Amino acid sequence: MEDTAADVPAALEAIGRVDAIPTLLKVLCEMTGTRCALVARVQGNTWTPCAVRDEIPLGLRPGLSLSLNDTLCSKGRRGGSPLVIERASIDLRYRSHPMTERYRIESYLSMPITLGNGEYFGNLLAMDRAPAKLAEPRIVSMFKHFAALIGSRLDDQQRQEQAHIALLDERAASELREQFIAILGHDLRNPLQAIYHGSDLLERKLPDSDLRIQATRIKTNARRMSLLIDDVLDFARGRLGGGIGLELTDVDNINAGLTTVVQELQDGQPGCTIIADISVSSPVRCDLGRLQQVAANLLGNALTHGDPDTAVEIRAHANATNLVLEVWNAGEPIPAESIGKIFEPFWRHSVSASRNGLGLGLHICSQIIRAHEGRISVTSTREHGTRFTAHLPLGTQPLPLAAHQRHQ
Numbered sequence: 001m002e003d004t005a006a007d008v009p010a011a012l013e014a015i016g017r018v019d020a021i022p023t024l025l026k027v028l029c030e031m032t033g034t035r036c037a038l039v040a041r042v043q044g045n046t047w048t049p050c051a052v053r054d055e056i057p058l059g060l061r062p063g064l065s066l067s068l069n070d071t072l073c074s075k076g077r078r079g080g081s082p083l084v085i086e087r088a089s090i091d092l093r094y095r096s097h098p099m100t101e102r103y104r105i106e107s108y109l110s111m112p113i114t115l116g117n118g119e120y121f122g123n124l125l126a127m128d129r130a131p132a133k134l135a136e137p138r139i140v141s142m143f144k145h146f147a148a149l150i151g152s153r154l155d156d157q158q159r160q161e162q163a164h165i166a167l168l169d170e171r172a173a174s175e176l177r178e179q180f181i182a183i184l185g186h187d188l189r190n191p192l193q194a195i196y197h198g199s200d201l202l203e204r205k206l207p208d209s210d211l212r213i214q215a216t217r218i219k220t221n222a223r224r225m226s227l228l229i230d231d232v233l234d235f236a237r238g239r240l241g242g243g244i245g246l247e248l249t250d251v252d253n254i255n256a257g258l259t260t261v262v263q264e265l266q267d268g269q270p271g272c273t274i275i276a277d278i279s280v281s282s283p284v285r286c287d288l289g290r291l292q293q294v295a296a297n298l299l300g301n302a303l304t305h306g307d308p309d310t311a312v313e314i315r316a317h318a319n320a321t322n323l324v325l326e327v328w329n330a331g332e333p334i335p336a337e338s339i340g341k342i343f344e345p346f347w348r349h350s351v352s353a354s355r356n357g358l359g360l361g362l363h364i365c366s367q368i369i370r371a372h373e374g375r376i377s378v379t380s381t382r383e384h385g386t387r388f389t390a391h392l393p394l395g396t397q398p399l400p401l402a403a404h405q406r407h408q
Helices: 008-015 021-032 098-103 137-205 209-240 254-268 286-307 361-371 401-407
Strands: 037-042 046-054 083-085 107-114 120-128 249-251 273-279 284-286 312-318 322-329 375-381 386-393
Touching: 008 037, 008 046, 008 137, 021 037, 021 046, 021 120, 021 137, 021 249, 046 120, 107 137, 107 361, 120 137, 137 209, 209 361, 254 286, 254 312, 284 286, 286 312, 286 322, 286 361, 286 386, 361 375, 361 386
Parallel strands: 273 312
Antiparallel strands: 037 046, 037 120, 083 107, 107 120, 249 284, 312 322, 322 386, 375 386
């Protein structure tokens, strides 16, 4: 708790929420024979009663602020040591003190209240205008335990308040996350679709070849932006929104789906050579769209970063338990120090001249494979090229959402 003026109402509220304090003050009065007991907050040079039991009465009330120099708390606030006065009128140190004179205090006991982090909060006090035997070890020990109890309850309150603030922050972050996903999924995608379809129409209708080329470029870049949005959406949902979503079905002919991906990429890059060996003879329980996304990402990555004069290879087959998908390319190997980071988000191929993309593709591939309860790995050397290999169980069942998150 900070020593600021705003802390006074906060301290009053905090002490007011400790239900046991009125009982503690009553017990202190009964056990010591004093008629006034209170909990005071000390902040800076101000002394403020927060809870008071006053049968004299002295006129002390919650919220009444006094200068610390006019109180006796400054004498017993350091080192956790109590201040005990049994006969102020004959004690040369205190008989002329402003507090003992103003309130005609004769007996006084003050015990510092310390929070769990070592911060000094204030004092637990008992006082009277009559003498009282307050120096007895049992009395001092009781004050010490009661002060520790109050400090502990204040600590509990702080933790609860921090947990509540964290919960509110998490709710706000969740709302912001949903807004972020909604903006990507709707507000940006819709204009891009309009740009894509408009450029597609211009590409087909424009008589001027130069203008058709420009329309084609617009169409290609709109498509690329849409794919980037897909990657960011998958990342946001996977890491922030609850995991990569799957719709598992039994796919009897996975070959057709993978062949379609190969053909689309080949059509998009006619100058490159893709060698496909896709021969899966077993049904595969998977999300076909997601598996096509993995194949497209791995194949596109190989075309981008591989040796342009060497064919890229994609193979798919089934063994007794798994679908095995492999994509290979020649070219500069992935540095050994980067292999362990390649599936992390925002990682990009540092040895390639191409810096396209956000570096999310391989991360999303790994999350899709893991959501299928599979695994993905990579090897890369100058002699043997770069090979990504994914294994997916043929009969996998959907993972619970929490399991998806654990894999992340």
